[in-house]
Amino acid sequence: MVRVTAELFRAACRIAQTASGRMTAPNLKRCFPGAIVQKIVSSGALLKAPHSLDYTASFDDEERSHDLQRHEGGWAYLDPRSGWVRVDGDALRVYQVSYDWLVRAAMDALGMDARTGPQTVLENKIWALGTAWLGKRKTPVVLGRRLDDESTARALCAYLQDKHARDPALVLAIVPDVPPFLHLPGQSRPVLMGDAIDGESQTLKLNTAYLAEKIGASPQRQGFAESYRTCHHDGQDYTFSKMQAAVMELLHKHGKPMNLSHNSGFTMVGICDSIVLVDSQTKTKRQKCQNLLN
Numbered sequence: 001m002v003r004v005t006a007e008l009f010r011a012a013c014r015i016a017q018t019a020s021g022r023m024t025a026p027n028l029k030r031c032f033p034g035a036i037v038q039k040i041v042s043s044g045a046l047l048k049a050p051h052s053l054d055y056t057a058s059f060d061d062e063e064r065s066h067d068l069q070r071h072e073g074g075w076a077y078l079d080p081r082s083g084w085v086r087v088d089g090d091a092l093r094v095y096q097v098s099y100d101w102l103v104r105a106a107m108d109a110l111g112m113d114a115r116t117g118p119q120t121v122l123e124n125k126i127w128a129l130g131t132a133w134l135g136k137r138k139t140p141v142v143l144g145r146r147l148d149d150e151s152t153a154r155a156l157c158a159y160l161q162d163k164h165a166r167d168p169a170l171v172l173a174i175v176p177d178v179p180p181f182l183h184l185p186g187q188s189r190p191v192l193m194g195d196a197i198d199g200e201s202q203t204l205k206l207n208t209a210y211l212a213e214k215i216g217a218s219p220q221r222q223g224f225a226e227s228y229r230t231c232h233h234d235g236q237d238y239t240f241s242k243m244q245a246a247v248m249e250l251l252h253k254h255g256k257p258m259n260l261s262h263n264s265g266f267t268m269v270g271i272c273d274s275i276v277l278v279d280s281q282t283k284t285k286r287q288k289c290q291n292l293l294n
Contacts, residue, residue, distance in 0.1 A: 011036050016102060024094050047096045106143055106206070111132065122159075125152050129143055142172070142188075146175070172191060191210075191214050228248045
């Protein structure tokens with residue numbers, strides 16, 4: 001595990017919030033203290049990217065963009081009045097956030113196994129990190145950047161709906177604010193990375209107690225258990241006998257719409273226009289349900 005300071009990680013997250021995940025050398029110096037710039041470059045958090053060929057300079061007291069060209073062994077732009085103007089190569093240097101470094105730092109801060117690798121959900125934007133202990137519960141954790149972009153938000157929601165509809169995930173969001181259009185499915189919850197970082201530690205740590213509180217100490221899994229003996233639906237818990245579970249499994253796997261409700265000791269299962277009363281004392285069998293499926 002590589003020791004990462006909270007200050008360094010915050011700086012990397014700030015750059016990762018930009019659309020490109022990149023920043024020029026002059027902008028780095030303007031945005032961060034000199035010591036942080038040196039650390040963030042030497043730590044591997046930033047990688048060298050292709051030089052910027054777009055240069056901004058003043059012309060008649062107005063900032064204008066100029067296309068750079070190779071000229072006499074260096075880079076220059078053509079000024080309408082003074083001709084070719086040479087530009088220092090350092091001013092064109094561009095750094096790109098290392099997403100491998102960013103993801104690994106987040107996983108280490110959660111105490112995840114160093115041998116475990118993340119799963120890329122959306123390249124350079126969304127990663128499934130695995131499970132981490134938050135309080136007394138192992139919780140799936142997802143890391144996302146650019147979630148204030150609607151297409152990225154849709155990709156995240158689709159992934160959570162597919163993989164975590166019944167097992168809610170905590171989403172660590174590298175964005176300035178959670179956008180109003182980000183509505184996660186089920187009981188998955190977004191938390192701003194800036195809020196998740198433990199502010200009392202110089203070394204990067206994520207406040208797992210705070211994260212456990214945000215996701216909920218014991219969030220209920222929606223839907224049927226693997227055995228079909230229990231189900232959590234619309235805030236209600238249902239328990240089934242073996243025969244009931246067999247009926248439920250049959251209906252569920254055939255994709256039939258079911259409306260569960262408690263009534264006089266029975267569990268009513270609405271199937272299209274029919275109702276099946278499932279109770280251990282009834283004679284309801286698989287064959288009867290099979291007839292309803294046809």
